[in-house]
Amino acid sequence: MTRVREYLALIDDPEHAALASDLAADAPLFSLLAHLAAGDGKVAGDELALLARVRADLSRDELMSWTERLAAAPLDWDGLLRIGATEEIRWDVLRLAARMVCLDGELAEEELGVMQQLAHRFSLPSTAPRSVLDEVIARGGAVDEPLVRDALRHMWWDVLMPSRDPLESDLERAVPPGCRLLCSIRLDDDEVAGLYAEGLVARFDGGAAFVAWDDIQSYTRVPVPGAAFHLRTRDGRDHAMSDPRLRDVGALLDLAHGRKPIPR
DSSP: OHHHHHHHHHOOOTOOOOOOOOHHHHHHHHHHHHHHHHHTOOOOOOHHHHHHHTTTSSSSSHHHHHHHHHHHHHOOHHHHHHHOOOOHHHHHHHHHHHHHHHHTTTHHHHHHOOOOOHHTTTTTTTTHHHHHTTTTEEEEEOHHHHHHHHHHHHHOOOOEEEESSSOOOHHHHHHOOTTTTEEEEEEEEEEEEEESEEEEEEEEETTTEEEEEGGGGEEEEBBTTOOOEEEEEEOOEEEEEEGGGTTHHHHHHHHTTTOOOOOO
16 A cells, blocks of 8 residues: 555544654645645644644644644645656545535635646546545435435445334434424434435434535535534535544445445
């Protein structure tokens, strides 16, 4: 496994053991992540959480100082080109960058610009940034009931378990009247979500909420540090699930929208 692929595995799997850093060899990758994290002038909590995964040896204050120092220096393009010795590795570096810019489930135009510049430097197709970004963030939209039922039939559950039992917790109280339950979703004995013909109810970090299928603007397809799953609505609300055991929700939405889930 290449070093870049090791970092992708580390970021995508919250239970992955920390890597032993080779600070000199990995410096160009650190430079890239720091520049992307601080691109808007500040390092947000989710961005710092990702950086903490790759530099688990630093305290929070040390990590912030390290990030600010790297972001203030020029981006190490020469180092990135040395790391990208093959086309496969260059694609993976682009995927690594996508993990950082997609942390909150939303992509800003300036972040897309950085991705396009990186693809150009790597002599990758102009469509490459959108291709790797689509691996992390997917568009939502209306889903017909037969597609939801088909997703349930083909879902390969990891930790969560579907149940035909009706919801009995605060989740049920968040569902609009008249919605038709297809299944409840449980983690051990706890209700964590409910799948309806009209949408999804779940216990997000901010509390129980129901989101209609056509209200979903985008969602994350892989776990990101700080959240196993992000869902953004068309009116700008952001719903997150921090528990990494809830990552099946993103895979279920992939199937409902006709996408092949990202391999775990």
